[in-house]
Amino acid sequence: MGTKAYQILEHTADIGIRVTGNDLAELFTKAALAAFDIIAEKKSHSEKTIELFLTQEAGDVSELLVNWLNELLSLAAVKGGIFTQISFQEIDAHNLKAVCFAESAQAYRMKTEIKAATYHALKVEKSKSGWLAEIIFDV
Amino acid sequence: MSENYPIRLEKIDDYRWRIPRTCNPGMKVCGIIYADEKLLKDIYHDKALEQVANVAFLPGIVNYSLAMPDIHWGYGFPIGGVAATDIEEGGVVSPGGVGFDINCGVRLLKTNMQFEDIKDHCTDLINALFSDVPSGVGAKGDIRVTQKEEKQLLVKGARWAVEQGFGVEADLECTEERGEIKGADPDAVSERAYERGTAQSGTLGSGNHFLEVQVIDQLYDAGLCDTFGLRQGQVLVAIHSGSRGFGYQICDDYVKSMVHCLQKYHSTVPDRQLACAPVNSPEGKQYLAAMRCAANYAWANRQCLMHRARKSFERIFGVSWQQLGMELIYDVAHNIAKIETYTVNGKEKKLCVHRKGATRAFGPENPALPERYKKTGQPVIIPGDMGRNSYLLVGTKKAEEETFGSTCHGAGRLMSRTAATRDINLNVLLKDLKSKGIIVKASGMGTLVEEAPSAYKNVNDVVSVVHNAGISKRVCRMRPIGVIKG
Numbered sequence: 001m002g003t004k005a006y007q008i009l010e011h012t013a014d015i016g017i018r019v020t021g022n023d024l025a026e027l028f029t030k031a032a033l034a035a036f037d038i039i040a041e042k043k044s045h046s047e048k049t050i051e052l053f054l055t056q057e058a059g060d061v062s063e064l065l066v067n068w069l070n071e072l073l074s075l076a077a078v079k080g081g082i083f084t085q086i087s088f089q090e091i092d093a094h095n096l097k098a099v100c101f102a103e104s105a106q107a108y109r110m111k112t113e114i115k116a117a118t119y120h121a122l123k124v125e126k127s128k129s130g131w132l133a134e135i136i137f138d139v
Numbered sequence: 140m141s142e143n144y145p146i147r148l149e150k151i152d153d154y155r156w157r158i159p160r161t162c163n164p165g166m167k168v169c170g171i172i173y174a175d176e177k178l179l180k181d182i183y184h185d186k187a188l189e190q191v192a193n194v195a196f197l198p199g200i201v202n203y204s205l206a207m208p209d210i211h212w213g214y215g216f217p218i219g220g221v222a223a224t225d226i227e228e229g230g231v232v233s234p235g236g237v238g239f240d241i242n243c244g245v246r247l248l249k250t251n252m253q254f255e256d257i258k259d260h261c262t263d264l265i266n267a268l269f270s271d272v273p274s275g276v277g278a279k280g281d282i283r284v285t286q287k288e289e290k291q292l293l294v295k296g297a298r299w300a301v302e303q304g305f306g307v308e309a310d311l312e313c314t315e316e317r318g319e320i321k322g323a324d325p326d327a328v329s330e331r332a333y334e335r336g337t338a339q340s341g342t343l344g345s346g347n348h349f350l351e352v353q354v355i356d357q358l359y360d361a362g363l364c365d366t367f368g369l370r371q372g373q374v375l376v377a378i379h380s381g382s383r384g385f386g387y388q389i390c391d392d393y394v395k396s397m398v399h400c401l402q403k404y405h406s407t408v409p410d411r412q413l414a415c416a417p418v419n420s421p422e423g424k425q426y427l428a429a430m431r432c433a434a435n436y437a438w439a440n441r442q443c444l445m446h447r448a449r450k451s452f453e454r455i456f457g458v459s460w461q462q463l464g465m466e467l468i469y470d471v472a473h474n475i476a477k478i479e480t481y482t483v484n485g486k487e488k489k490l491c492v493h494r495k496g497a498t499r500a501f502g503p504e505n506p507a508l509p510e511r512y513k514k515t516g517q518p519v520i521i522p523g524d525m526g527r528n529s530y531l532l533v534g535t536k537k538a539e540e541e542t543f544g545s546t547c548h549g550a551g552r553l554m555s556r557t558a559a560t561r562d563i564n565l566n567v568l569l570k571d572l573k574s575k576g577i578i579v580k581a582s583g584m585g586t587l588v589e590e591a592p593s594a595y596k597n598v599n600d601v602v603s604v605v606h607n608a609g610i611s612k613r614v615c616r617m618r619p620i621g622v623i624k625g
Contacts, residue, residue, distance in 0.1 A: 010555045012185045012212040062411075063398060070391050077384050078334045111585050112556075115239040115387040119394070119411035120214030121186075136214055138239050139556065 006034035009134060015112070016121070016136045020129075024061070025088040027124075027131040028096065031065065032072050032086055035137065038112050040082050046107030050081045052100045061093040062124045065133060068096060069117035080105045112139050146188045148172065148179070154608035158192050158204075165407060166195035171203040173542075175604050178208050181553055181596055185212035187219070193409045194222050198417070199230025201483050201490060205542055207497050208604040209551030209596065213238070215412030218496035218552070221545045223481070226418045226489045231406065233415035234397060234426055236493030237476050239390040241430055242437035243348075243381030244472040246314070247520045247531060248445060249367075250374045250452070251464030254354045254620070257374055260455055261578055264352065265621040267451040269580040272350055272444060274343035274625040282443060289333060290325040296435030297470075300442035310442060312509045313518075314470040315499060318438035320477075324428035329392050332429075336385025336436060343380050343444060347590060348625050350448060351377045351522070353529060353617035363533060363614045366515055367468060375617055376452075376465070377529060378444050379522055381474065386433035393426040418478075418491045427476065434475055441470060468531065469518035471498050473548035481543060492543045500534030500546035500611045519611050523550045523598030525579065525590060525622045526572055530602050531614045538610040546611040550598035559594040560585065572622075581624035590624060 009016030017034045021027030056071060058064035072083055081102030090097040115138040123134040148156040151171070156179065158170030170191040174182055182188065187210045194216055195204040201223055210219035215235030224230025257264065284292060292299040297311055297318025311317045343350060353375045358364045382389075397414035400406070400422050406415060416422035445467065449460035456463060476493045483490070501507055501517040508517055516533035523529045527550075538544050554562070565584055568591050572579050581587045605611045 008557050010557060012187075012552050012555055013218055014214065015556060059399070067395060070395070074331055074335060074388055074391065077387075078331065111583065112589075116391050118214035118235075119398075119414070122411070138214060 005030055006037070009136070011136055014136050015114075015139050016134060018132065018134045020132050022130045024091045024093070024131060027133055028065065028068055028088070028091065029086045031069060031133055031135060032083060035069060035073065035114055035117070036076070036083050038137070039114055040105065040108035040110050042107060043109045044107045046103040048104045050079055050102040052102070054100055055095070055097050057095050059094070062119070062122050064094065064096060065124055065135070066117050066119055066122065069135065072100065073114055073116060076102060082108050114139050146192060148188075154604050158188065160195070163192055165409065166192055167197070167200050168195050168203050170195055170206065172206045172210065173604055173608055173610065174208045174210070175600070178596065178600055178604065182210055187212045187217040190215070190217040191220065193413060194220055194236070196408045197222060197224060197231055197233060197413065197415060198404070198406050199224035199226070199228050201225050201488070205545070207545070207547040208601045209496070209547045209549050211551045211553070213495065215410055216493065216495040219547065220495045221493065221497045221543060223490040223492045223543045224418065225483070226478070226491055229417050230491055231415035232418045232423045232426055232476050232491050233413050233493065234390050234393040234430070235412040235414060236495050237390065237430060238474045238495055239387040240381035240474055241386035241389060241433035242472045243474045244437060244441065244470060245377060245379045245520045245522050246441050246445060246470035247468045247518070248376050248465050249369065249468055250376070252374045253372045254374060255372070261621055264451065264455045265578045265580055265623065267455050268350055268352070268448060268621070269623050271447045271451045272343055272623060274348070274582050274623060286333065289337070292439050293325045293328065293432035293435050294323050295319055296438040297442040300439045300446070305443050305446035310445070310467045312511070313467040314438060315472055318435070318442060318470065320431045320434050322428060323431035323435050325432055327425045327429035328389060328432050332385055332388035332392065335388045336383060339383040339385065342383060342440070343623070343625050348380045349525065350444065350623040351525070351529070351619045352621035353377055353619050355615050356528070356618045357616040359613035359615060363515055367518070367531070367614065369531070369615055376448055377520065377522055378441055378448065380437070380441055380444060382433040382437035383440065385436050389429045389433045393429065397422060397426070430476060434472060437472070438470065469520060471520055473498050479544065481539070490543065492545070494545055496548045497545045498548045499544055500532070500538040501544045502534050502536035502539050505539070516612070519546055521547060521549060521598065521602055524592040524595040525619055525624070526575060526577065526592030528598055529617045529619070530598065531617070532602065532605070532611040533614055535609055535612055542610050546605045547601050550595040550601055552594060553596045554594040556589040559589050559591055563588045563591045563593060577619050578621045579624065580622070583625070586624050
């Protein structure tokens with residue numbers, strides 16, 4: 001993932017990111033890939049890919065984003081994978097269904113452990129040009 | 140004082156500052172910050188003070204929303220935040236007031252060796268520790284337990300580790316809660332948390348977690364040093380780690396469910412990361428039962444890490460750890476919620492005390508202390524950054540009166556990780572540490588830059604405030620000679 005796909009926000013103890021997208025699918029994809037770009041960088045070719053089908057529900061779009069990111073972080077830790085590709089089948093402010101592809105973490109150099117995405121200073125906004133999100137991760 | 144800062148502090152004395160309730164109508168109590176003029180300048184740099192004010196919204200909060208001098212911007216609570224809620228008056232527990240790394244904490248053990256005894260073996264010793272103690276992002280250990288055993292570990296904590304042969308009974312006596320907090324219920328833990336915690340027992344982790352070999356470079360209280368058996372130049376070992384992925388998942392699970400409790404229990408908080416539920420509600424009880432499992436996991440983890448460190452020393456020096464005098468001084472939690480009893484407005488109250496980047500600091504005669512520390516007060520271990528100092532303090536009666544028996548937990552970050560990565564040169568840092576005689580081994584070089592001394596406040600300033608404010612008392616100071624980072 002190129003460094004232009006997300007912006008780092010300064011935070012004393014943790015790491016914040018800002019991402020934009022034309023629609024929710026792009027926003028949620030970029031937020032997830034940004035998290036894994038912070039966590040690890042590729043060091044070798046990976047042949048094994050893990051494919052997971054994910055559904056999430058939430059009371060609003062902010063909660064949906066936090067739940068989505070935390071589910072991916074949790075699954076990555078459990079499966080030993082780094083998520084690299086996401087394809088949404090459905091997404092609105094309350095629900096999502098996605099197919100997520102992860103490569104084995106063994107093909108990556110681990111950089112930073114992200115414990116979780118937090119609600120603190122969380123922003124998910126719709127503007128004329130699309131969607132914007134700011135998220136602070138506990139690292 | 141910053142002219143533009145939205146929060147105006149009122150000076151109480153040289154070491155205490157008040158955020159008045161008028162700052163925000165939702166605040167149920169004032170905020171109190173322990174700091175001096177010098178540290179306040181740093182504190183104004185980020186949003187930590189707003190977070191102290193936000194914590195003052197918590198239902199049932201009593202006296203004050205407190206912040207220690209190592210305060211900095213966190214999520215929900217500030218790091219260095221302390222808040223107590225009155226359980227009988229609908230007081231809440233907030234997973235965000237404990238954080239994702241439940242029972243992140245530190246332990247300090249001594250040796251009977253002087254720096255002179257080990258200086259020719261330092262490189263071998265640090266290499267041995269680095270190879271024997273698994274560290275780094277997502278590190279896996281070789282301690283494998285079945286799910287049945289895992290449940291025992293979650294209930295017994297450090298005692299489980301001792302029963303496996305990873306330590307002795309005296310270690311438990313010198314651990315907060317004997318390393319085995321009561322009320323842990325493995326059934327309150329999700330399957331995912333079990334999965335995430337598997338294979339991480341006995342691992343250090345990454346980020347600010349470390350294992351350090353230190354040397355005492357300053358004695359402050361000769362009487363206390365004698366009682367603790369500490370002298371100038373003595374070699375100590377500090378271990379800083381937490382509950383790893385197991386704790387993260389428990390916090391995640393319960394923040395997720397407690398976001399919905401805000402509406403259910405009509406709680407108003409300005410940040411959803413402060414999601415909470417009354418301590419006496421089913422959700423509050425369940426969180427505490429799960430949090431205690433993570434706390435016990437962390438104590439078992441630090442016990443295993445200490446065992447590995449003892450074995451490394453045995454390997455290098457060719458005698459048993461007992462012959463090397465490697466006794467545990469104490470182990471403290473600094474991310475936890477505890478039920479403790481205090482006198483509030485003349486009445487004895489059971490409170491839920493949240494310490495988020497803060498250390499328990501009970502004074503002499505507190506019934507929670509083991510016999511050996513009844514006269515001294517509770518040992519409090521304050522790790523600094525890897526290039527400067529760490530401290531051993533003791534708790535005081537004044538802390539019990541003013542801060543719900545709490546004090547600072549470290550130096551506190553000053554610079555963001557991104558700023559540190561941008562501004563600090565790794566080679567210059569390594570050269571600087573080498574010139575100070577500090578050997579550093581790290582799983583990830585990126586971590587080293589993020590954790591560089593200049594990214595932190597000066598721990599000497601932080602400790603000076605808690606000592607002068609009387610909420611802890613300096614015993615001795617250490618300097619690092621070997622550092623293992625994740």
